[in-house]
Amino acid sequence: MTFDYDLFVIGGGSGGVRAARVAAGDHGAKVGLAEEFRMGGTCVIRGCVPKKLMVFASEYGGMAEDAQAYGWDLEVKGFDWTRFHAGLEKELDRLEGAYRNTLRNAGVQTFDQRATVVDPHTVALADGTRITAKHILIAVGGRPFVPEFEGSEHVITSNEIFHMKALPKKALIVGGGYIASEFACILNGMGVDTHQYYRGNQILRGFDDECRNHIATHMQAHGVHIHTGRDIVRLEKDGEGLLATATDGSTDRFDIVMYATGRVPNTEGLGLADAGVKMGLKGEVVVDDYSQTSVPSIFAVGDVTDRIALTPIAIREGHAFADTVFGGQKRTADWELVPSAVFTQPEFGTVGLSEEEAAAKGAIEVYTTAFRPMQTLFAGRQDRVFMKLVVSAQTRVVLGCHIVAPHAGEMIQLAGVAVKMGATKEDFDRTVAVHPSMSEELVTLRKPTRKT
CATH class of the missing domain: 3.30.390.30 (FAD/NAD-linked reductase, C-terminal dimerisation domain)
Known part of the structure; x- marks a missing residue:
């Protein structure tokens, strides 16, 4: 049977782009790739990269104060979100362009639209076009999870926080994981009155207890209001802000409420189960060590597999997949002792x-x-x-x-x-x-x- 492509990748994030580039550029495969949002995926467009730039921005206020102690004569007048955000968008545009150039130079054909799986060798684009491929790679990543409760439609997630029109005066971050804790520190560093609700007894569950206690103590000493054992039961519009009612009966008003209560594989509506692909309880794609699914022609890498949700892991999984399937080098990624x-x-x-x-x-x-x-x-x-x-x-x-x-x-x-x-x-x-x-x-x- 003749196929349109040797490989068709659904998802233009770190794992999918690496797999496509290596398969096409290093191993000579004919490769197509579809991305429905922006090339670069979660990490580059609405994750690691913009977050780290916001971390840098939030730290300069403290650095400026320290500079005065070191003899520098300067004055800090405050943080200008509008100015920073313009620079952030410019940098993300540059990075997306770099990803597109990488794919173009490797000979990968890209499609800026959603793609779904029809059968083990066919994908359908949003415009109705059907494409056949000998191998299909799912690399659509994950998405933020927001539980349903009264008023949950008013919250934002880590996807939207990068696109705020203005910096809030008072913000609530719900969640105790690393994303919630990072953004609590970021907003606090930018001068926002920042509160963090977490239903557990200490933030950063799953990490070393002594370390998480040390971090929480430091965050509180520097102005983050951490409220453990607390969650939201109701959220109501209150003028330009939001009135939050918590599980302990307390109420407070915030300009924004951001939920960072975990992420789930982004497989909804992708057609995988109908194509015979075995799925996990969280919606993850079940794969073996070589990223192969229950359907031999379909593979998956990155956060969509719910293995280790880190960009460098997705990149290594994508590279190993391409080398295995197209380079004659059967190898896996290494998931042990990951820093x-x-x-x-x-x-x-x-x-x-x-x-x-x-x-x-x-x-x-x-x-x-x-x-x-x-x-x-x-x-x-x-x-x-x-x-x-x-x-x-x-x-x-x-x-x-x-x-x-x-x-x-x-x-x-x-x-x-x-x-x-x-x-x-x-x-x-x-x-x-x-x-x-x-x-x-x-x-x-x-x-x-x-x-x-």
Whole structure:
């Protein structure tokens, strides 16, 4: 049978673009790709990249205050959202153009419209065109989840917050995960009276307990109002704002309410189940280690599979898929010991097991340090850095490394190399410290804080 394409990709995000580029550019496949929104996907257009730029923007107020302590004669008059937002949109346009150029240069034909699956070898475009392909790759990512409640139609999500017309004076972020906590810090840093509701007993569930407690304490000390054990039961329009009624009976008025209560695979209406593809309970596409679904010609990578929802993972899955199917190199991505960063303020970098996870597996030693970093100490701030190594008592292998500090994401990338290689505590000890730096504390932790 002759097909229109060797590969047709649905979704122009990080995973889909990498798969398409490698399949076409490196392996000579004829590739088509459809994206219904903007090329670049969640990470580039409404996720990691614009969020990180907002993180940078939110930090400059504190930096300016510190600069005065260092002798700089300057005045900070406040944050101009309109000016920043114009620059943000310009940068996103540039990045989308770069993604399009990458695909064009690789020989990938793109379609700026929605595509759905008709059968194992056919996709339908929104304009009615039907296209056949030997292989179909699903890379449509995820979308924010908002539970249904009275007034839920009034909330925004992380998709919309990048497009606010003006900066609110008072905002509510609902959720306790990394997205909610990051945006609480961002808005607070921009001068917004920021509140965060989370129904659990502490934000950042799933991360190391000691680290999440440290982050929450710091956030509150810097102005974020964290309300744990609280959720919204009703939301009503109140003039230009919103009146929120919480589970504890309290009410408060906000200019915006943003929900960041998790994400779900973006598979609704895609036609996968009708084509015979096995789906999971959350709507995720069930795949094997080679990203192949229950239908041999259909594959899926990235957040839509609900494996590890990180952009670098989607990229590696997409690359491995292309090499396996079109390059004759059967290989998988590696989902073990993946470093990650949470861009709260303070920043959090982590790789490996939390203390709680490691203790459940066997005897461990825990090494910790907390201190005021030189840069902000001089400026009179009370900020404290926290670092932790979790070590196997039997093998001495470092099972987990956790850093709560400015630029923790940069530090954890390099620490992740050591942990991935199976470094022991003694390997860390043998490494000469870089002085004066925050990171030197990781190689000068001599005595365990506790043993379990």
